[in-house]
Amino acid sequence: MAHPTRPTPPRKVVTRLVDGGICAYDLDAGDVGVLSPTATWRPSPGDDVVEYAVSADLQRACYTTFDAAVCLTAGGVEIWRSQFEPRSGHKMGHRPGCVLSLDGSTVWVYRPDVMAGRDRPDQWAALDAGTGAVIAQTDLRTVGHGGEQLPHPTDDHVLLDVGEGQDGSVVYRASLVEGRMELVRYPWDDRCLIGLSPDGSHFMTVAHDQTDVALHTYPDGEVTFALSVDAFGHDPDEIYVEWSGGYLSADTVVVSLMGETEDEQEWSRHYTVDVHSGRIHGQFDARTDNPYDIRPLGDRSWLTTDTSGHPIRWTGA
Numbered sequence: 380m381a382h383p384t385r386p387t388p389p390r391k392v393v394t395r396l397v398d399g400g401i402c403a404y405d406l407d408a409g410d411v412g413v414l415s416p417t418a419t420w421r422p423s424p425g426d427d428v429v430e431y432a433v434s435a436d437l438q439r440a441c442y443t444t445f446d447a448a449v450c451l452t453a454g455g456v457e458i459w460r461s462q463f464e465p466r467s468g469h470k471m472g473h474r475p476g477c478v479l480s481l482d483g484s485t486v487w488v489y490r491p492d493v494m495a496g497r498d499r500p501d502q503w504a505a506l507d508a509g510t511g512a513v514i515a516q517t518d519l520r521t522v523g524h525g526g527e528q529l530p531h532p533t534d535d536h537v538l539l540d541v542g543e544g545q546d547g548s549v550v551y552r553a554s555l556v557e558g559r560m561e562l563v564r565y566p567w568d569d570r571c572l573i574g575l576s577p578d579g580s581h582f583m584t585v586a587h588d589q590t591d592v593a594l595h596t597y598p599d600g601e602v603t604f605a606l607s608v609d610a611f612g613h614d615p616d617e618i619y620v621e622w623s624g625g626y627l628s629a630d631t632v633v634v635s636l637m638g639e640t641e642d643e644q645e646w647s648r649h650y651t652v653d654v655h656s657g658r659i660h661g662q663f664d665a666r667t668d669n670p671y672d673i674r675p676l677g678d679r680s681w682l683t684t685d686t687s688g689h690p691i692r693w694t695g696a
Contacts, residue, residue: 389435389481392417393674396428397688401440403433404690406676411692413685423449423457430476434483439508441486443475445495448488450511459511461488467495474525478537481530484508485555487537489526503539503562505555515560521549527572533579536598540572547587548572552598565600574625574632577677581654583632589619592634594654604657611636611650611659621647625675630654633663633681635670649673666693 391406395416402416420440422428426449431442439458441450448461463475473494478487490502500518503526507514523541530537539551547568554561570584570593581603585592593605608615613636621635634650647670649663665673667683674682674690682690 392433392435393690394431394433395688395690396431401431401442403437411694414690414692420451420455429474432477432479434479435481436483441477441479443477445470445475448477448486448506450508461506461511463490465497467497469496472524476526476528478528478530479508485514487528489528489539491523491525493522494524505560514558515555517560517562529575531579532575532577538572571622576626577629583625585620585622590615592620606657621670623670623673626677627651627675627681628677628679633675637670
């Protein structure tokens with residue numbers, strides 16, 4: 380009897396904006412050290428790129444400006460532009476974002492329209508990646524400055540974390556069902572989404588007030604464990620958990636802590652934690668002093684940034 384073939388997982392690609400170009404790096408090549416881009420796109424003339432994404436097959440790149448979402452072919456030709464109307468008179472306080480679905484068919488766009496001064500609610504839209512046509516769109520009950528979007532690695536859902544500044548952070552989950560968006564809001568406004576596990580079975584958050592880190596089951600969001608600052612041996616009145624880190628592997632997360640020396644110099648330390656037991660393994664050398672310049676990749680490797688702007692891939696944790 381013939382066995383059904385499993386679909387080939389999409390190529391693992393990361394992106395960086397270097398010297399004005401959207402660069403894509405093929406992580407499946409296995410290279411370590413400073414990575415060279417596999418493909419590069421030049422945004423259309425005059426565009427100020429805010430956020431950007433590249434399809435796993437490297438056939439298109441999408442990006443947002445303050446007033447539009449734009450899509451380019453592999454050859455760099457603009458194939459569509461979805462304008463955000465009316466144009467915003469503000470260049471600060473709002474960062475429209477985009478991400479491509481794993482199969483490359485859909486561009487998910489978060490629009491912080493309230494802060495952009497468009498006199499309408501924030502929007503989350505799913506656009507056809509080939510044409511830019513709106514597949515589904517919904518109003519959000521947020522007043523966000525920007526949003527972090529994470530496609531789920533094994534299903535067709537996307538998670539969105541809307542940062543509302545001092546008012547907290549709201550996390551949504553959505554998918555497309557028969558041409559409409561099915562939207563779920565998680566029941567909190569005080570946790571920031573950090574990362575999804577490689578198999579998608581759980582996710583990591585940090586408290587908005589930076590007092591603890593927690594792991595949650597997916598999709599329901601139930602907390603499996605939470606670790607406060609004092610669990611790492613630090614004074615919670617002086618040290619805080621940074622909104623960074625993520626899944627180093629299926630079994631290990633990286634947690635970042637920040638503090639200040641007596642002469643008010645900031646410092647950061649990274650720790651690895653077992654995702655099943657919550658046991659803290661110990662300190663982790665991330666090869667960077669910047670807690671936001673570390674991107675765990677889920678395969679026991681991680682990225683930092685070279686002085687050139689290109690990523691450095693490290694292994695052997």
